[in-house]
Amino acid sequence: MIDINSFGVLGGDKRQIALAESIASDGYTVYVFGFDNVEFSRDIKKAGLEEITAHCENLILPLPVTTDGLNLNTPYCDEKIELNDRFAERMRGKQVYGGMIAKLIQTSEVWDSVDIYDYYNREEFTIHNAVPAAEGAIEIAMREYPGTVNGSKCLVVGYGRIGKVLAWMLRGIGASVTVSARKHSDIAWIESYGYHSIFTDNICDKDQYDVIFNTVPARIFNRRLLSKMHSKPLIIDLASQPGGVDYESAEDFGIKTVHALSLPGKVAPKTAGEIIKTTIYNIMEE
Amino acid sequence: MIDINSFGVLGGDKRQIALAESIASDGYTVYVFGFDNVEFSRDIKKAGLEEITAHCENLILPLPVTTDGLNLNTPYCDEKIELNDRFAERMRGKQVYGGMIAKLIQTSEVWDSVDIYDYYNREEFTIHNAVPAAEGAIEIAMREYPGTVNGSKCLVVGYGRIGKVLAWMLRGIGASVTVSARKHSDIAWIESYGYHSIFTDNICDKDQYDVIFNTVPARIFNRRLLSKMHSKPLIIDLASQPGGVDYESAEDFGIKTVHALSLPGKVAPKTAGEIIKTTIYNIMEE
Amino acid sequence: MIDINSFGVLGGDKRQIALAESIASDGYTVYVFGFDNVEFSRDIKKAGLEEITAHCENLILPLPVTTDGLNLNTPYCDEKIELNDRFAERMRGKQVYGGMIAKLIQTSEVWDSVDIYDYYNREEFTIHNAVPAAEGAIEIAMREYPGTVNGSKCLVVGYGRIGKVLAWMLRGIGASVTVSARKHSDIAWIESYGYHSIFTDNICDKDQYDVIFNTVPARIFNRRLLSKMHSKPLIIDLASQPGGVDYESAEDFGIKTVHALSLPGKVAPKTAGEIIKTTIYNIMEE
Amino acid sequence: MIDINSFGVLGGDKRQIALAESIASDGYTVYVFGFDNVEFSRDIKKAGLEEITAHCENLILPLPVTTDGLNLNTPYCDEKIELNDRFAERMRGKQVYGGMIAKLIQTSEVWDSVDIYDYYNREEFTIHNAVPAAEGAIEIAMREYPGTVNGSKCLVVGYGRIGKVLAWMLRGIGASVTVSARKHSDIAWIESYGYHSIFTDNICDKDQYDVIFNTVPARIFNRRLLSKMHSKPLIIDLASQPGGVDYESAEDFGIKTVHALSLPGKVAPKTAGEIIKTTIYNIMEE
Known part of the structure; x- marks a missing residue:
């Protein structure tokens, strides 16, 4: 039955x-x-x-x-x-x-x-998953960066779902947060929430970050950009394959990188499972 | 010349x-x-x-x-x-x-x-103006509510531009914040940022707010809804004319209301002027 | 009976x-x-x-x-x-x-x-009252400062009870917050929470604040210090009589001041009454 | 020379x-x-x-x-x-x-x-070290707790240096934070900052935490208390040897524990080294 x-x-x-x-x-x-x-x-x-x-x-x-x-x-x-x-x-x-x-x-x-x-x-699935993804990225930063994230200078590249949550959490633990975006409207949002803002095309102009989180699915960190980086930040790349960083060049220049994939399932399977449940319940109700 | x-x-x-x-x-x-x-x-x-x-x-x-x-x-x-x-x-x-x-x-x-x-x-104009609007609403709440906003139970109706900034600032001064929205994706955002969430259709179900901020340009607070409110919250209505509250009924039920219009120019002319400037500069650059 | x-x-x-x-x-x-x-x-x-x-x-x-x-x-x-x-x-x-x-x-x-x-x-009475005092100070800043507190540069002089809560709330609404103190240990706390820090003796060195909140019961802002201020900040003085500002000199130099006294009872009588109640209950329990 | x-x-x-x-x-x-x-x-x-x-x-x-x-x-x-x-x-x-x-x-x-x-x-040394200690504890929580810390129910036992910073960071990433203390004045502080408060003697009354951080150097979590815990929280013990948890009993009851010692040097040697430097500079200036 x-x-x-x-x-x-x-x-x-x-x-x-x-x-x-x-x-x-x-x-x-x-x-x-x-x-x-x-x-x-x-x-x-x-x-x-x-x-x-x-x-x-x-x-x-x-x-x-x-x-x-x-x-x-x-x-x-x-x-x-x-x-x-x-x-x-x-x-x-x-x-x-x-x-x-x-x-x-x-x-x-x-x-x-x-x-x-x-x-x-479902959109709410993707939004909810930004939380474990952002938290996973912060855990990596805490583990790999030799200083504390508190007090460090962080750059979040991209102000999409993960970028929004990540910037918010980073400030929540006391980092100095700059967020980059391409659109004037996103820059307006970034400034309204009190972050430092920069256009993504100009991120090489200010080379003073301790940790960079890339959330944009494009090869932003190419050889040319990496070659200009003098402060050797830790780069945590959240973009799916093939990623947003030229990893070989980064190694050549002595820049430490972490390609962080599928974070929700890895760092917080319980939460990731509950997000699937909530989404299915929402579909059932409709 | x-x-x-x-x-x-x-x-x-x-x-x-x-x-x-x-x-x-x-x-x-x-x-x-x-x-x-x-x-x-x-x-x-x-x-x-x-x-x-x-x-x-x-x-x-x-x-x-x-x-x-x-x-x-x-x-x-x-x-x-x-x-x-x-x-x-x-x-x-x-x-x-x-x-x-x-x-x-x-x-x-x-x-x-x-x-x-x-x-x-311009979208960035509207986004930037959400800041003085939200801050003006908080100033009203501080002045009109006989307790502190810190520790009070606040409901923000609507998670658009002003709702987002308002919820963020209210929590920033220590209020307990619930945000209402209509869409599953907005509810997901509200929860990701750690606010309490509620669907706008159900805001009458939980009648326990000290201050309610309405940001939705629709007659949400009609006579029927107001009649069910037992805790007599302060309602600050940010919706443009004719507003989101049945003001006469609110008065009948002894519910205090403030219709707050054109806040940016009133509370922060300096900031509002600078937002116009930034927007014009952006137009000139394009 | x-x-x-x-x-x-x-x-x-x-x-x-x-x-x-x-x-x-x-x-x-x-x-x-x-x-x-x-x-x-x-x-x-x-x-x-x-x-x-x-x-x-x-x-x-x-x-x-x-x-x-x-x-x-x-x-x-x-x-x-x-x-x-x-x-x-x-x-x-x-x-x-x-x-x-x-x-x-x-x-x-x-x-x-x-x-x-x-x-x-009672110590808990004084601590709890820091909340309505800080919130009252912020309400004054919102009303008197022609820009938004969000995005403004604020200096909190003194990291005692009110200074702690005030700095926390100011950042919560998006101000850039500097806190001054005299002791190395307080400076350490200020930095741990991610504020900018400055020794109180040096506050004239950095003259770039939009709003200054004085919480120290001493004549910090004397004629000499005021004469060096070129940016004409709004000064909100929370120190009890006679206050921490040479008001006549401030007027001479065109610096706007507000002497804010007895804020808890004025801005949040409900909260202030509840704080008295809690304190009395605590005494009764002991 | x-x-x-x-x-x-x-x-x-x-x-x-x-x-x-x-x-x-x-x-x-x-x-x-x-x-x-x-x-x-x-x-x-x-x-x-x-x-x-x-x-x-x-x-x-x-x-x-x-x-x-x-x-x-x-x-x-x-x-x-x-x-x-x-x-x-x-x-x-x-x-x-x-x-x-x-x-x-x-x-x-x-x-x-x-x-x-x-x-x-030096007091400022101990205060500054609270930051890497708190951040190290959060890193452990992110790694060991199968859900996200965001949205989880956390209890911080003790409102000393580490407790203060830890509670602040946990809320900063979106956890629901309860802090326990013994003194009325600490409870007043905890409430002023908007955390839930509980007296340390009563922490067993509310058994609903996902993660518990102990910062008190005393055997708080003895067999009797552990036996009453039905929700099996993750306990991260920051108290120095012998620690604040009866580890054998915890294992008997299936409660996962981590005894986290000397975190600053382990998780953030760069920051820990800079704290030593700042402290030495301060001594030299005096």
């Missing part, structure tokens, strides 16, 4: 473990699959795919659903779960939620007739 | 006085017109309209340019300056900057061939 | 009115005397001195108890209440609480055998 | 390396001893003990000067430098600065006639 208030969590990493626990603590029935050696609290039932799809109305796939385009992303499971017509057929008639579903949908035409939602695309 | 680095400031209130002073302190030549009994610093020259238009490349009209649609807005001048073809002709060939120019343009067809820019429409 | 859980509030200003209301809202029986035309909520009983002393275990005198050393401080009462042996006799056997009781005690030898406590002397 | 503006840095860890670099960057001549394989910038000269004492007016000993009471604390040097009469004789006529000098002075009676100062005892 299908239980409307039941959730099946199929595969994923620590975030999905936290997600399962968090849903269960809200009083819902939760089944999990794909976590061979993981211990869950008593309310959560481990089950096979068949059992789960027989019982659960809501099925949650991991983030990303698949890394290779062929199998479900199940780092806690030895067995491979192939993504094929049979898998997709099981999802029919359910509410299915997944993160980055583009590759999944290519695995079977059946998906065209399944109610599937991508929680990764 | 026309001087490219010269500015004429024609009419306006304290903001334009501050604007003239601020431009002069940047080293530019400044002429002013329409400030009969105002004393300026030595570098600024009072002159007639003719003299100014003969000398100045850049002409700055007030905010708003006109209140009645017929005459220039010159509260510091006894004489009326009619906005007509002759006035518009004088502006030809210049760079003209005005605030809220819609009514001005209707006064003469000549304006179609004048280079005129509305600084009031 | 004496009720241990009953309080008599005898005279005082708006703070004592707020105090009476706040004690009543905690569920205690409250009698008031000395508030002729003041309306209280229903639970609070107006009564004569005799009736109150017959019923109440705890008697609360105003702050200050007396201004002239002869009569009770009763601004809301036309009649004068003489402080003499008879008045003191009525207090015998009670728990009596008053603010600044030195002059009171000189009015009768009977006081030597009365249990009387000075809530004004 | 003795150079008044020259410093000799004798032994120590990364903090003394940073100290030497920082003094050199101020333009002073710096000699170092006891750093065999460490590379310094060009201005700093490695020298033997004899050469250094021949040249330098100011000699800086490490923190602590000695760990075993017999030899100089020189982790970067293979050779042992015995603390004896001969060593002390070399210091005669110099200005000598050391950290925790009690054991040093017992090594020779010559010390009685040497001008030696303990920078570790």
